[in-house]
Structure formats: C-alpha cells, structure tokens
Amino acid sequence: MSQPREIAPGATYLVTRRVLRRHLLFRPDAAINQLMVYVLAVSARRYGVEVHAFCMMSTHLHLVVTDVHGVLPRFLQFFHRIVALGTKVLRKWEGPVWDHEATSVVRLLTQAAVVEKIAYVLANPVAAGLVRHAREWPGAKADVDEIGRGMLHAARPSVYLDPTNPQWVEEATLPLALPPAIEQDNAEGFRHQVAAELERQEREAHAQVERQGLGFLGAEQASKVSPYERATSFEGLRERNPTFAVGRDQGDAWRNAAAAVRAFRASYRAALERWRAGVRSALFPAGTWWMYMFHGASVNDVVLAV
Structure with a gap:
C-alpha cells in the first residue's frame, strides 16, 4: 500500500512521469511539441494549476507547478490521460504510453528548492548528453527568461481531440507563472538565481560528459531518432521516491x-x-x-x- 500524501492548496511540486520502458515516444518534433503544450495549457486552465517550468524529454516529462486549489491528482489524471491518448494516435502506438511506476511528486518547500528543481528540469537535456545548453533542446519546454512573463501558444492538434467539443478550444495559451512566494518586484532576481543554478548544473554535466569521453548528440540528431527505439544509456533502479525537497544548505528545514x-x-x-x-x-x-x-x-x- 502506498504512503498517504498530503495535498495542500497552494503547494508547489516537481512532477515527473516516465514513458514505458524508456521508449522515445516523446522524441521532439512539431506535432508532439504542439500536443504537449496544448494539453498542458488546457489542463492547467481547467484545474487552476500554475505552471512555472516544464521540459519534455524523449522518455519522460518534468513539470514544476503550483496546485492553487488542492486538486493535483485530478489535474495529473486528466493531463496524463490526454497526453497518452494523443501520443498513441500520433505515434500509431499500441498499448500503454506511461511507465507502470507511480508518478513522482516532490513538494518544494523552500525558494532554494524551487530554484534548484526548475534548473534541474531545464538542464535535463544537457545532463542526458543531448545538447550542450538547455536553450538548444528542440522539445517542448520553458526557458528561464519566460518564467513569470512568458506565454506559450498552441493550436488544437488535428489528432484525437474533437473540434466540436467546446473544451478543446481552437488555440490554447499557457502562461508561465512566477512561483507564489516570489513577488513581481523580485521576479528578475529570481530568474537570475535560476539562470545561475542552471549554469552550475550545465557545467557539472559538461564535466561528466568529458570524464566519460563522450560528446553531445546535438539537437538535430535528437530530433531524427526513431520514437520507437528505447534509450540505451544506463539508468539505475529507482529505489528512492522522495516526497519533498528543501534545497542545499537549508539548515533545519x-x-x-x-x-x-x-x-x-x-x-x-x-x-x-x-x-x-x-x-x-x-x-x-x-x-x-x-x-x-x-x-x-x-x-x-x-x-x-x-
């Protein structure tokens, strides 16, 4: 039996869900990017969830969101279901899209944790050895300078979604909100903090790739791989499933x-x-x-x- 989880209105989370058996079903291209942004925008508006950052990797998806009304399970159920159904049509895929493991939901309890996890989300393509810098990743994502002021737009995908159903609007807009603890006057400072942490994580990734004697695949090649292939890099068993994060050097937090x-x-x-x-x-x-x-x-x- 899983541990009970507190669902608190106003809480901020890092959410991660993985594709079945590390298939590359979310391999970046225009159609899958459009589907992801559109469904995220519609889902966030439907449940009043604020999106701060996200990154769609080929094998998994990261979100940093604030659950304003305490309805995170409803939001994730709806969002993940529509993404999966749309992906099945786009990729002509039979069977499940999502991994059988439970979605990872980590509550971010301090500003330091929010900064670190947003940078972690954006740095994912670099840590995976795909691109040298986060901004080069061609998948659906947020950029640091968009947090608190960016608006992403996506037209309704032509697959799966019924254009006669009023919930599937012709164009969806996804605002990238500031985390609730950040005042608008401090928005630029917050973005600088995230950018600095992102640079730190990119440097660590570059050093790791160099130690392994490897190179970066590059955005063009990452967009050309078959979505039916599976990631071949080593990935250890996921024994830990944290429920919260406080960030580095946070004392008794x-x-x-x-x-x-x-x-x-x-x-x-x-x-x-x-x-x-x-x-x-x-x-x-x-x-x-x-x-x-x-x-x-x-x-x-x-x-x-x-």
Whole structure:
C-alpha cells in the first residue's frame, strides 16, 4: 500500500512521469511539441494549476507547478490521460504510453528548492548528453527568461481531440507563472538565481560528459531518432521516491519537513484505523484527499503543527 500524501492548496511540486520502458515516444518534433503544450495549457486552465517550468524529454516529462486549489491528482489524471491518448494516435502506438511506476511528486518547500528543481528540469537535456545548453533542446519546454512573463501558444492538434467539443478550444495559451512566494518586484532576481543554478548544473554535466569521453548528440540528431527505439544509456533502479525537497544548505528545514510528513502519516493512519473499525466520524488530517473525495470522510481544516 502506498504512503498517504498530503495535498495542500497552494503547494508547489516537481512532477515527473516516465514513458514505458524508456521508449522515445516523446522524441521532439512539431506535432508532439504542439500536443504537449496544448494539453498542458488546457489542463492547467481547467484545474487552476500554475505552471512555472516544464521540459519534455524523449522518455519522460518534468513539470514544476503550483496546485492553487488542492486538486493535483485530478489535474495529473486528466493531463496524463490526454497526453497518452494523443501520443498513441500520433505515434500509431499500441498499448500503454506511461511507465507502470507511480508518478513522482516532490513538494518544494523552500525558494532554494524551487530554484534548484526548475534548473534541474531545464538542464535535463544537457545532463542526458543531448545538447550542450538547455536553450538548444528542440522539445517542448520553458526557458528561464519566460518564467513569470512568458506565454506559450498552441493550436488544437488535428489528432484525437474533437473540434466540436467546446473544451478543446481552437488555440490554447499557457502562461508561465512566477512561483507564489516570489513577488513581481523580485521576479528578475529570481530568474537570475535560476539562470545561475542552471549554469552550475550545465557545467557539472559538461564535466561528466568529458570524464566519460563522450560528446553531445546535438539537437538535430535528437530530433531524427526513431520514437520507437528505447534509450540505451544506463539508468539505475529507482529505489528512492522522495516526497519533498528543501534545497542545499537549508539548515533545519529538512528535519522539520520530515517531522511534518511523519506527523501527517501518523494522524492519517490513526484516523484510517478508526474508519476501518466503522467509526465514520473519524477526523483525518488537513491535506487528506482520497478519503475525502471518494468516501466523504471528515477532514480537519487545521494543519498539523510540528
């Protein structure tokens, strides 16, 4: 049984989902880029989710988003489903698109964590040895200078989506919002922080590629590989599944965050035991989502103090 997860309105997350068996189904081209931006724009607007950064790699997808209304599971269910169905039509693909592992959802609890994870998302093509600089990646993505002021546009794809259905608008717009803790007056400083961290991660990637005696594939070649091939680079087993991040050198932030997670889980399990015993008045902790949405359980409106 998976661990209970707190779904808190206003929380910011790094979300990652992988393609089945590392097939290159999201190999960058105009059609898949259009599908990704369009569906992300429609999904974000439908659920009131703010998108700060994203990068579509050939084998996986990264998002950094803020769940304004506490509906992240609904947003991800809708978004991932439409992306998968559109991809199946575009690629003439039979069977699942997404990996069987659960989506990775990491809550970003500090500004340092937000800066580091946005840079991590944008630096992914460099770390993978595909392009020397993040800006060269031809897949759907956000650029640093677009955060807080950029608008991406995509026309409705010609595949899968019914043009007579009003939810599939003719053109969708995706604003790239500032994270909620960043004031507009500090937007430029925030972008500078992300750019500096991105440069640091790019330098690390360049050094790693050099140590391995390899080179970068290049944007043109990355766009020419077959989407039906599979990535051949080594990838270790994913044993860890973190639920939060605080960033480097954040003092006691990690310990405090870990204590809050333990407190939430302990309170949730205690309420669940009462519920299973037939006590329908059991009070679940604030942030409980599944039991509230699907079973009508009572949820405390007070966040647990640690």
